[in-house]
Amino acid sequence: MNMEYLKLPSSSNGDILHQSGIGEGEEINDDYNGGDNDRQNVEADGDGGAAFVLVSKGTWWHAGFHLTTAIVGPSILTLPYAFSCMGWTLGLVSLSVAAAVSFYSYNLMSKVLDNCEKNGRRHIRFRELASDILGSGWMFYLVVSVQTTINMGVSIGSILLGAECLQVMYSDLDPDGNLNLHHFIIMVAVVMILLSQLPSFHSLRYINSASLFLSLGYSFCVVIACIIAGYSSEAQSKDYSPTGSKIIRIFSGFKAVSMMGTAFGNGILPEIQATLAPPLTGKMLKGLCMCYGVIMATYYSVAVSGYWAFGNNVRDNILENLMPDDEGIALVPVWLLSMAVIFILLQLFAVTLVYCQVAYEILEKNSADVSMGVFSLRNLLPRLFLRSMYIIICAFIAAMLPFFGDINALVGAMGFIPLDFILPMLLYNISFRPDRASMIFVVNSLIMIIFTGVGIMGTISSVRQIVVDAKLFKLFSTTVIS
Template identity: 65%
Template sequence: MADSPKRDPFLENRREEDAGAVFVLQSKGQWWHAGFHLTTAIVGPTILTLPYVFRGLGWALGFLCLTVMGVVTFYSYYLLSKVLEHCEQSGRRHIRFRELAADVLGSGWMFYFVILIQTAINTGVGIGAILLAAECLEIMYSSLSPNGSLKLYEFIAMVTAVMIVLSQLPTFHSLRHINLASLLLSLGYTFLIVGACIHAGTSKHAPARDYSLETTKSARVFGAFTSISIIAAIFGNGILPEIQATVAPPATGKMVKGLLMCYSVICINFYSAALSGYWVFGNKSNSNILKSLLPDDGPSLAPTWVLGLAVIFVLLQLFAIGLVYSQVAYEIMEKQSADVKQGMFSKRNLIPRLILRTIYMIFCGFVAAMLPFFGDINGVVGAIGFIPLDFILPMLLYNMTHKPPKSSLTYWINLSIMIVFTGVGIMGTFSSLRKLILDANKFKLFSSDVVD
């Protein structure tokens, strides 16, 4: 008699007692919902940093790095989705990255390694989202009231208050409509920014263009690795298994469709923002292209209504991004604090959810106000967080589960990517931390200026 299929320990044996799975990671979505979540996780206002990235790499190397990183990340996410499908077909539907890594690699320490890296990513992105949203508010405020008294940390407090309210949405799946709006907003502000850059570059007030790189060789090397780390952060997400967990089983083939949706938006947004912004500002590109278009010492380089609408679109999307990257933290909290037997909206579960999510958002807002390093945070998070989870582990997990022959091209491509990005991650970490330390001399606590 043939053996009966293995039972899914996460879906059947354990999930009914796991509030993090039942409440936060509900498996009810379709492939397009996963596409919305994935697009929000990757295609965000960090694309406004791309001209700044090109500033450290130049035209040719910047275009090459952007293309290579896009191809490698798509390949990596494709392999990771296949690993998850393989485990599901074997009777083990993993809904968390940390459990997937620990199971496939057979090592308990991988569980804690992944959860540590994911926590760094999610908290870093949460801090960055609040900081950039506050900067958007500050840009609008300074345009309407040039001599106003409000400081950056006050705008951070406003954004944090809104995030506290939105964070009470109970499940990842409940963000699907917000993330559809996020996708449309990303297309909207990209088109507006590109139009603004073209207007700025062809107007009589066009800035002088200089595309030269740093003067010293060491500065160019460090600048290049920092830029590559930022690109890794822009393409990274680190939560694909949790996103795939929101898809109703079986998940086979659904994430690939979601990936194709996401990368269609990436191709439109990333290249247009990077090339148009660097074309106009060259090595004077700011870590936020909006600040380049709205210089402090001169007139706006594009119609105010265009930039104002772009800022509003960016601001609205940042709330969605902050929510998406908070889901792993919320899932961990509710797994420990909630009682699945008493219902999602019971008093027993509602009060701890309100308290814990509020504390988490206040912490992110406080750090954003205290350490306003938007460009530097991107580089550090990319090197330390996204590179291990998005460029190294998926290749290793695929080789472990599908066991391609060592003579096969797939095996050697995966091994090469792991080796190259391990080196890039080490150098990127060093160069990003170096820049963060150097920039520490340029700021004071709770400064009103975001350091590039």
Template identity: 90%
Template sequence: MNMEYVKLPSGKIEDILHENGIGGEGREERLDSSNGGDNNRQSGDSDGDGGAAFVLVSKGTWWHAGFHLTTAIVGPSILTLPYAFSCMGWTVGLLSLSMAGAVSFYSYYLMSRVLDNCEKNGRRHIRFRELASDILGSGYMFYLVVSVQTTINMGVSIGSILLGAECLEVMYSDLDPTGNLNLHHFIIIVAIVMILLSQLPSFHSLRYINSASLFLSLGYSFCIAIACIIAGYSSEAQSKDYSLTGSRIIRVFNGFKAVSIMGTTFGNGILPEIQATLAPPATGKMLKGLCMCYGVVVVTFYSVAVSGYWAFGNNVRDNILENLMPDDEGVALVPTWLLVIAVIFILLQLFAIALVYCQVAYEILEKKSADVKMGVFSLRNLLPRLVLRSLYIIICAFVAAMLPFFGDINALVGAIGFIPLDFILPMLLYNISFRPAHSSMIFSVNNLIMIIFTFVGIMGTISSVRQIVVDAKLFKLFSTTVI
């Protein structure tokens, strides 16, 4: 996600100066007054909490939250949805996708309600781990959530770097089939760009990048959908077969794997941190942001899933782009330029996605390393930020180069991470916070969702482990081919 495509509106200069610690003392007082004196809502601001003061600074509007949510949810993982449909068929696939979308929206809405309720009672939480620990009252829960969340965020960052490098490699191999550059070189290139972009100090400072990310996701989704329609009507296209393949047990495993894919695709895992970027009071703002996000979700998810499965049936691969690329004999079903545009859009959005999911790691790193008494761009805070964030990206890039078969591992991470955090824990937190009557509909619905997705998470984990075992013979450390 190259910074060159992000243009800052001139009307925001005062905000930028203020964010960089340049002037604005009087403006700070006005903001504090307009926020009901809640401008220092994070207790860490006065306790040396650099993560709260710098990374999770609260200045955003509901549409900024919508940009962040869209970037966190709508990504290239939607290219796996046609494959998920091939494991289920039309009816179950459409029903499962709709149910996953409805449940995830409901879950995020409940999470927002819980955060609003805590804020109303004088405890505004800006971190998932602190919210869970406060409501569940367990020190173990704090460490459990931070471990799962960190694993998810690092997994998404590694996957984004690997997929970004693969996008560059695809374009390079098309321009120079005999070139000497391989996957590792492109991982280094992506990591360097990520290091540069990672110096943006706060989550809120990503709002322009994430607004562009929203339009990029719409762009490549439309390109893929159009390409699938062209391929489906091509005279070179294979005959379409929508029947489920494999034995009964294989179909069962594939079905749960598909549900796990859908759950992971709708995954977020950082909603409290996104809500933390809202200028207080945040009450009601996240619902507007969620509506914006899910408007994009409906357009992108269904267009890619339906068109991809319609075009290729049960011959669809786990990434629809693989079906659309020219085959070994050079036969292409769709214009190359259309795929090039889609790949470029995907590459650019991957930078935004990685930046969003890196914020939790950066917040943890700067919680103690930053000095809140100094300016955000003071040398005292600039050097630790540069070193720690660069080191984090280098570690992610190294793992991406070492494990170019990360897709199977990421599926496992999604099953044991995204599903508990996004489909189970929010319902539990809501039931404990609001204590709905046991005879009420909402209590029954929440418990039913928790039971169903606990089972789905367990089966998704088993299916993911099984897939890792099946593919293990293909794994090779530091391979230059992505599996």
């Protein structure tokens, strides 16, 4: 395949502004009231996804909110388990490498998008960016498939985990109650259907700002709870030595790397950058710095405190170790756990909304009529139907396949690692064509080779673990199977 791409004729400044959703000479504001030029361009293009979902009006801190919600989610609750698969040294090194490489990767991706914009091609979708630079139509469909897998996987997992949070609170209030997991999945889905009617990614900025503080809140609650549990007289003895045969430890290690990939995964950075008002230069880097400031404050503290408190006995969701046992004995105050569960539940709504945006953009690309208002009946009814059906499908799959930990690792290996740890380096090398002897080319190539191997081994390890745990799985189980 010819890896070079042809430089397309540069668009006019008005075309670039049109693609961003802002008319030439138009003042950026929070209302969807484009100028006459913007309205005419949108009508001519007919792209409902760009016109209504990926509206470009945001600032760098809005991008920071979106990035933090997309990356810093309840998947960090799996990090102590990932440490148990690796041990202290390898766990800390792997977490640090994943943090450094993901930040580097996202920054490269942003530079590629900036470079395309300077050449008259502002891309607002990951799939179009990859297809343009790699010069292959099949890449368009590959990225769509991987993105869809990620987005549906995260949405399903978030709905499932949100329902589990409700089930935990309900069981504490009414241990003999008749409601089960399926009822709570329906409750979460109903709330999600209502929230999904917010028309654009940009309209989530206030929800995602709250999500940032919620992630800090439940992370600190978990850290405090782990410290209390670790010092409790009822705590089990801690063992940090490797367990199992050498081959099992190897598979477990690659599964742990896949879980870390999920924890740092994004997969929608071009769509997030599309919400920024032009010019873009420097804005995403500021947003990334905000996001990774939150990551530094949460990931290490949760991973280290959870593994320290429970050692090799840590579960794939640290909350399961902190919950009262079958005899009702709790290692930590119930109110502290309740606060953490409430914060997690609320943030899950924001996480699900963010990862649904790509699906909504795809659905509305051709179903919306851009000549009509975003809240016109012509656009409101299709949006209500299509988005509701998408949430209903995700909720149905969550009820049918209530397996959290193993699926979490598989999504990381097959989705987040290729899109976030491999493809950005490839796109950068092709776009900027650095000298093959240069440091950046060598580093990018090494990262691609290493993470391709990690992704393959992580996929094999995750599938193997699903096969091993298959005897525990039960379709339409009334409890989440860990």
